[in-house]
Amino acid sequence: MMRLIMGNEAVALGALRAGMSFFAAYPITPASEIMHLLAEKEGEIVFLHAEDEIAAIHHAIGGSLAGRKAMTSTSGPGMSLKQEGIGLAHMMEVPLVVVDVMRVGPSTGMPTLPSQGDVLQSVHGSHGDYHPIVFYPSSVEECYRVTIEAFNAAEESRSPVVLLSDGFLSHLAETVDLEAVKVEVKPRTLPPLGRGRRHFTGLLAEDGVPRTKDTAYYREWYARVKAKMSAVASSYRFFEYLPNPGAEALLIAYGIAFRVVLPLRREYSLFKPVRMFPLLEDEIRAAAEAHDKVVVVEMNDGQYAGEMRKLLQRDVLSVPILGGDIRLQEIRERLHEL
Amino acid sequence: MNYKDYVKWERMPSTWCPGCAIGTIFKSLAYTLEKLSVPREELVVVSGIGCSGRAAGYFDGDSVHTTHGRAVAVAEGIKRGNPALKVIVFSGDGDLVGIGGNHFLHTSRRDVDLTVVCVNNGIYGMTGGQMAPTTPPGEKTLTSPRGTAFAPINIQAIATAGPRHFYARASVYQVNHLQQALREAIEWPGFAFVDVMAFCLENFGRRLAFKSGHEMLFKVKADFKINPAPAGRLADNELGVVKHGH
Ligand SMILES: Cc1ncc(C[n+]2csc(CCOP(=O)(O)OP(=O)(O)O)c2C)c(N)n1
Numbered sequence: 001m002m003r004l005i006m007g008n009e010a011v012a013l014g015a016l017r018a019g020m021s022f023f024a025a026y027p028i029t030p031a032s033e034i035m036h037l038l039a040e041k042e043g044e045i046v047f048l049h050a051e052d053e054i055a056a057i058h059h060a061i062g063g064s065l066a067g068r069k070a071m072t073s074t075s076g077p078g079m080s081l082k083q084e085g086i087g088l089a090h091m092m093e094v095p096l097v098v099v100d101v102m103r104v105g106p107s108t109g110m111p112t113l114p115s116q117g118d119v120l121q122s123v124h125g126s127h128g129d130y131h132p133i134v135f136y137p138s139s140v141e142e143c144y145r146v147t148i149e150a151f152n153a154a155e156e157s158r159s160p161v162v163l164l165s166d167g168f169l170s171h172l173a174e175t176v177d178l179e180a181v182k183v184e185v186k187p188r189t190l191p192p193l194g195r196g197r198r199h200f201t202g203l204l205a206e207d208g209v210p211r212t213k214d215t216a217y218y219r220e221w222y223a224r225v226k227a228k229m230s231a232v233a234s235s236y237r238f239f240e241y242l243p244n245p246g247a248e249a250l251l252i253a254y255g256i257a258f259r260v261v262l263p264l265r266r267e268y269s270l271f272k273p274v275r276m277f278p279l280l281e282d283e284i285r286a287a288a289e290a291h292d293k294v295v296v297v298e299m300n301d302g303q304y305a306g307e308m309r310k311l312l313q314r315d316v317l318s319v320p321i322l323g324g325d326i327r328l329q330e331i332r333e334r335l336h337e338l
Numbered sequence: 339m340n341y342k343d344y345v346k347w348e349r350m351p352s353t354w355c356p357g358c359a360i361g362t363i364f365k366s367l368a369y370t371l372e373k374l375s376v377p378r379e380e381l382v383v384v385s386g387i388g389c390s391g392r393a394a395g396y397f398d399g400d401s402v403h404t405t406h407g408r409a410v411a412v413a414e415g416i417k418r419g420n421p422a423l424k425v426i427v428f429s430g431d432g433d434l435v436g437i438g439g440n441h442f443l444h445t446s447r448r449d450v451d452l453t454v455v456c457v458n459n460g461i462y463g464m465t466g467g468q469m470a471p472t473t474p475p476g477e478k479t480l481t482s483p484r485g486t487a488f489a490p491i492n493i494q495a496i497a498t499a500g501p502r503h504f505y506a507r508a509s510v511y512q513v514n515h516l517q518q519a520l521r522e523a524i525e526w527p528g529f530a531f532v533d534v535m536a537f538c539l540e541n542f543g544r545r546l547a548f549k550s551g552h553e554m555l556f557k558v559k560a561d562f563k564i565n566p567a568p569a570g571r572l573a574d575n576e577l578g579v580v581k582h583g584h
Pocket residue numbers: 387388389390391406429430431432433434457459461462463464465470538
């Protein structure tokens with residue numbers, strides 16, 4: 001049955017479909033509808049309106065350790081607060097989904113205009129080296145589908161997976177047939193607390209025993225975790241490539257920016273990464289090779305363009321769309337100026 | 339089960355200094371678990387960061403060593419995720435009522451069925467001896483070299499603010515009383531806070547001219563008296579259990 005639903009609603013429904021039974025968050029526009037909808041499910045799921053975003057992600061970590069698929073959702077200011085918990089969940093290898101509905105920052109910024117300013121925060125926001133899986137859908141149907149996949153990836157990688165959205169997509173209403181979305185739901189992987197004798201810690205540890213002065217062990221551990229993340233990520237190669245044989249330039253855009261540039265497919269080739277991180281290296285390289293120019297159109301000052309330069313080892317042009325207003329006409333003109 | 343069965347012996351010796359007070363609280367909790375026959379499969383000990391926070395890893399149930407200040411928040415998630423578990427938080431004063439103060443405020447307000455054991459040594463021990471929210475007024479520390487200018491936090495007032503509450507003040511000298519308080523706290527069906535008067539020799543006491551843990555222990559003895567049946571709030575020098583509502 002076709003239904004008219006919003007991006008945020010699709011995320012909440014996707015989470016329920018994935019078997020999420022623990023949700024904790026703190027209100028913030030433009031993410032709050034996820035919370036409102038899940039509040040209605042209290043009793044069927046554990047629902048917690050926490051005292052702040054730090055509490056919310058730590059509740060979610062606890063809920064996940066106790067055996068439930070868990071999620072927390074927020075926007076940029078709260079995402080900054082959640083970074084501590086994201087690091088802890090990586091270190092303890094706890095599955096979790098963290099939703100960040102991006103708005104213009106830094107700080108309170110321009111509440112609550114859309115932005116894509118947290119792209120780098122989503123991979124580098126917590127201290128130390130870690131390799132998160134980050135997804136970013138660009139339609140309401142994809143919000144639903146990719147939320148389910150985010151839970152699957154979280155289970156398989158035993159890590160906090162970030163699901164990006166933005167102030168535009170979150171409130172975008174589109175008709176979707178949810179029943180027609182066929183995604184396999186992966187089972188729980190982390191055995192729940194209550195078996196005795198397991199120690200989870202944010203310290204570097206081997207089988208629960210701290211190894212905090214052991215450089216060789218750190219290197220071994222790091223290589224294992226990094227390899228695990230890329231192995232899991234390799235079965236989540238989500239992207240859309242619309243090659244245009246006559247085009248000189250490849251446009252890379254994601255999330256709501258992809259939707260806005262879609263009409264340009266007659267002049268350009270378009271590439272939309274849905275799995276933002278780890279980078280879709282092979283796919284992006286292959287698409288870029290066929291073009292003289294690579295241009296990234298994004299609602300931040302070249303965050304992904306910088307990643308593309310590193311990956312492709314060539315010049316990548318950047319069209320930053322700042323300040324919360326994104327229009328095709330402006331993008332078209334800026335592309336012609338390049 | 340014997341109290342020794344709650345201890346991960348392969349992790350001994352602990353990280354704690356000779357003369358430290360934490361071991362007394364650790365052992366008292368293990369004794370209490372024995373007395374209450376808490377099945378090891380139901381036990382989850384949660385800690386934050388600090389010397390006291392290392393305790394989680396020494397208990398032989400499941401345990402979680404979280405980040406600084408977040409033990410109560412993670413513990414609430416665990417308890418709500420699986421109410422059948424016995425979730426006990428064991429952490430330091432700086433961790434629980436300093437950086438983690440907001441979680442203490444709100445998890446206690448929500449009256450979540452947790453036992454929180456606070457090693458109240460009046461100092462940030464692990465990081466070398468900086469002022470904690472619990473540092474006695476006028477006391478010199480690394481970050482209050484001229485003496486603490488602030489009144490210490492009133493843990494009892496916060497813990498007893500709600501209509502249903504459990505607050506116990508115990509000490510590492512009066513060990514029987516400490517074990518009784520822990521026992522009542524674990525049996526209490528809501529949020530129970532056990533504030534254990536302790537000390538830190540190496541990173542606090544030595545600067546105050548204490549020469550041994552033994553000397554500091556006798557200071558605790560001199561400072562506190564047990565009130566077996568407190569009528570209302572405990573006076574500052576009293577140990578006892580204040581509970582209401584369940
Ligand atoms: C976010 C963060 N800030 C600061 C620290 C450094 N730190 C580690 S333990 C600690 C204080 C611990 O004091 P307390 O909780 O009283 O425990 P104690 O060592 O006295 O038992 C601090 C500030 C940290 N680990 N994490």
